[in-house]
Amino acid sequence: MSDLWRLRTLGYLGLWLLIAATLILARLLPLPVPADAWPRPDLLLPLTLAWVLRRPSHLPALAIGLMFLAEDLFVMRPPGLWALIVLAGTEFLRRRQSAVREMHIALEWGMVSAVMLVMYLANRIGLAIVMTPREPLDLSLTRLIFTILIYPLVVLVLQSVIRVRKPATGEVDELGRKL
């Protein structure tokens, strides 16, 4: 029983890694982008935040840090800063997992939006401190708004397709502990 649980956790971790790799790969594909297109929303961030709020045990901090560091490397961002900020954001949400568990989805959405906004500001401030060129403000803000707007959709997919839900009352983990 315990081994089965362990395997399921590892399987979910593998699934997340696969999805993240696919999303990063999709951004590298040489697909033609129309010149006046809207900035595409970032899918990996809302997925990760929603996942951490539902099953924190699936996503260890090390995996999150390394995956976002890899994303930094691949999409030509300054490496390390965004990974660090995402790590901080997920840890913040991980601590509040028990509180979020009873929240309505709208409230959760507001909280996650606030976290994303703070992460975005922290990223910009961090880049400004070391005097690195930053993305245009309007484009990155539009992108952030799209990312926030798409969060409920990501939650829907996460709960219905991937079947990662908030733990129900009385559910136990691999060691038989109450979640």
Next chain:
Amino acid sequence: MASDRSTEADFVRPVRRLLLGVLAVVLLAIFLVWRIDSPRIERFRAAVIDTVVPNMDWAMAPVTRVSRMFEDFRSYARIYEQNQELRRELQQMRAWREAALQLEQRNAQLLDIAQVRLDPQLTYVTGVVMADSGSPYRQSVLLNVGARDGIVDGWAVMDGLGLAGRIAGVGARSARVILLTDSNSRVPVMVQPSGQRALLSGDNSPAPAMQFIESPDGLRPGDRVVSASDGGVFPTGLLVGEVVQGSDGRLRVRLAADYERLDFLRVLRSRPAERIEDSGRLLRPLDETGLPLNPETGLPYGAEVATGQPGDAPVETPDASAGIANE
């Protein structure tokens, strides 16, 4: 159970916190190192991408194929539009072709009516280039025709298309041709639409410069440059080239003659142009002694006065008109 969990938390939580701190410090360090020593980290980034992305070929291939198919499909959808567009263009081209044919016929008719003979004086001797000076600019070449063939100093030399230079130095069986690009070459030219005259002076560059232009604003790159007969050096109207603007802003001439392949050259036999020295002879008939005759009576003006026909005398006095004619 509950006690189990709490005992585990006792040592798990600090260790976890420590590992988290280490991870955060490492990430921050990477960022700071990137900021301080960007090339090193960028090299690392390039190495990572180099190792990972080519392995993704199997993943990229179907996606790029699908997207290309999509593009192809879109272009198929536009095929009707393209066809219509091409038809329209073809129609326009037909109209132009018709216009060109008509113009050609008209030109032939006009030439026939006018009985134009193009430069009957310009016969030529063709010579083979034996040697050139060997410098990278080929400033002068040697021809295998010379005084034996009637070559005279100063005659113009063309290749099939345009003026190439002029004879400077004639031996018995060879002649030296100074090319237009030589730094000693000065040739009078005329720019065709505006009719301005200038001096084409070689300066060892492939495109000789134009000097003494009356108003450079009147010239445009692309204008035709032909030779002019100023100074009696050259026959008029030989194609020299077209005006270009050099990188230094000066107006230069791109020569029509192909200087890369100077194999056969034509030396044009030019006769010295007849000079009009005395304008009076052409303006008025004269008798044997040089006195001007009245064109109406055929008599000298003095004789008219003597025979008593003052009403027919022109307004100018005969002395005045004779004075003008003798000048």
